[in-house]
Amino acid sequence: MSDFKPARHHERLGDAFYDRVAPADFPQTILRHRDQRWAARLGLDALSDDQWLAHFGRFAPLPGSLPEPLALRYHGHQFRSYNPDLGDGRGFLFAQGFDLEDNRLLDLGTKGTGRTPWSRGGDGRLTLKGGVREVLASEMLEAMGVYTSKSLSLVETGEALQRGDEPSPTRSAALVRLSHGHIRIGSFQRLAYLEDTAGLRRLLDYAIATYYPELEDAADRPAAFLAAVTANVARLGAQYIAAGFVHGVLNSDNINITGESFDYGPWRFIDRYDPGFTAAYFDETGLYSFGRQPDALAWNLTRLAECLVPLSSIEALEPALNTVWPEFRAELPRQMLRRLGLQTRDIENDGAFVTSLFEFLATSQVPYERFLFDWRGGAMSAARAGSSPSALAYASQAFRPIADALEAYQPRDDVNLDHGYFARQRPRTMLIDEVEAIWAPIADGDDWSLLEKTLEEIAQMRQAYGTGEET
Structure with missing residues (x-):
């Protein structure tokens, strides 16, 4: 762990901003996911699985970082109703360290790690399914170029939880999230x-x-x-x-x-x-x-x-x-054009193009991610789009204004169409039926192979789009 650069910045705010808490003592710690790419950026990639579990399952302090977890205090509007009884109720700020690539401060926050003074009667736990869903969301969003927290670690904890919104008892987990800070509105x-x-x-x-x-x-x-x-x-x-x-x-x-x-x-x-x-x-x-x-x-x-x-x-x-x-x-036009691998022109033309694009997508009902995949690089992907399941929609009169607009845009230098991802028959998506299909073999037979295969496909997508940090 010699490469890890610890920090304790949040303590500078003082005790009025957080509560020092203890993590839950879990019956088991079974490693289900570790993000080696981001662990490397923290200097933690050389940890053995046993060492990893000691820090991210038992929450032994990382050397030089926070000696005790901090449950942060905050309020907030929930669905426009003010709630003064919030705060970290099932998680805490476990540690802080510096990104070895850009030297930015990173927070290691948790979810599902036990009760705190802000638990409001809850058990302070996270379902394993909820943890898997968070891994999938953060991985997919990162691949799409969204500035998101990362799911650094997921550990199954061996407890049976009662939940009203899914079959109970259900399995439990502790998640460690990596983000650039936990200060909220x-x-x-x-x-x-x-x-x-x-x-x-x-x-x-x-x-x-x-x-x-x-x-x-x-x-x-x-x-x-x-x-x-x-x-x-x-x-x-x-x-x-x-x-x-x-x-x-x-x-x-x-x-x-x-x-x-x-x-x-x-x-x-x-x-x-x-x-x-x-x-x-x-x-x-x-x-x-x-x-x-x-x-x-x-x-x-x-x-x-x-x-x-x-x-x-x-x-x-x-x-x-x-x-x-x-x-x-x-x-908005800048982000849509980024996803299409196209250079921006000017605010007026870019805005008009994106407006017409949304109108086409609304009326044609071409799948959203399918369109962005088919037309990566704009007009240079016309042949690819012509073999798409949505080819008939692209051949329609309603698409002509979009086709003409695509002709006016130049591809970005990172359009990357020679990457194997763009030779796929369909884009990698993460619709609700796909999420449930990934979870089903885990729930039924403790089979994690489909999740692992999915994460490999998302990694390929991330590489193809050249994402992995703020975009």
């Missing part, structure tokens, strides 16, 4: 709720020093911080749309100030373009449906702006907040 909301202006300033100073050091000398640091967070969160909203992804629970406690997506519960990918598609069965009004996700993110950013008023002024913060829609309108 809800972290600021808690301090605003408590009218703790000194705490707000302390958190803002920490956030700028740790995640936005370029803002240190800004004339109005709260306004500059809000503008930077707004740009990153707007980009995330565009990446969700470009990936055809529905997070499902975009509450303010699930919005990271770095603009990094995390915490995958009822997520889904869309099959075909449908703005009204929802992921969570309990989202009865479609508040977090596919097409309303940018609105949800903008609403949450407004809550952050409200928290910063005591440190600045409405007059200074409002212009920063009002950048959210211009940022999103500029970012």
Whole structure:
């Protein structure tokens, strides 16, 4: 572990921002997934399986990092209703270290590792199926170029859990997530709720020093911080749309100030373009449906702006907040063209193209990921698209405006069409039926081979698209 560069930055905030907790003592620790690629970026790839389980199943501290796990304190709006009783209820910040490639701070946070003062009567556990779903979501999103947390480790823990939303008893797991920070909009909301202006300033100073050091000398640091967070969160909203992804629970406690997506519960990918598609069965009004996700993110950013008023002024913060829609309108075409492997032209042409593309996808009902796969590189993929199951739709009169627009775009240098992934008959997707098919042999016979094969295919997809970090 000599390459691991530990950190204890979060402790600088002080005990008022977290609770020191102990991990659960699990009956078993069975390693089910370890991300060697990201372990290498932390200098942890040389750990034996026994050493890995000691740290990520029993949670022995990593040398030089946090001596005890920290359950972070925060509040948040859940489906627009304020909840002051949140905080890390089944996880904690276990350790911090530096990325050996870019020297950025990385947090190792957990899910399913026991009760904390914020468990609210819950058991503090995670189902194994929930852990598998989080691995699949984070791997797939990373391959699609979404700025997401990574599933570093999944360990089965040998407990039988009772859950009302799946057959019980069910198997349990402990997940370790890797991300660039755990400061949420809800972290600021808690301090605003408590009218703790000194705490707000302390958190803002920490956030700028740790995640936005370029803002240190800004004339109005709260306004500059809000503008930077707004740009990153707007980009995330565009990446969700470009990936055809529905997070499902975009509450303010699930919005990271770095603009990094995390915490995958009822997520889904869309099959075909449908703005009204929802992921969570309990989202009865479609508040977090596919097409309303940018609105949800903008609403949450407004809550952050409200928290910063005591440190600045409405007059200074409002212009920063009002950048959210211009940022999103500029970012959405950029992300869609990135997925198609095409160079941008200008905002007006790019925006018009993406609008017409969504109109075509809505009326033709060509599968969403199928279209992006078929037309990677634009017009240079016309022959590939001509052999697609959707070829008839591409030959229709309705497609002519899209075909003409594709002719006007030049491929990006990283279009990579000679990669074996683009010779596949169909793109790698992660629709709900596929997720259930991956889980079924694990549940029925402890057969992990389909999950392993799927992760290999996602790795091939990631290599083909040249993704693996912020895009």
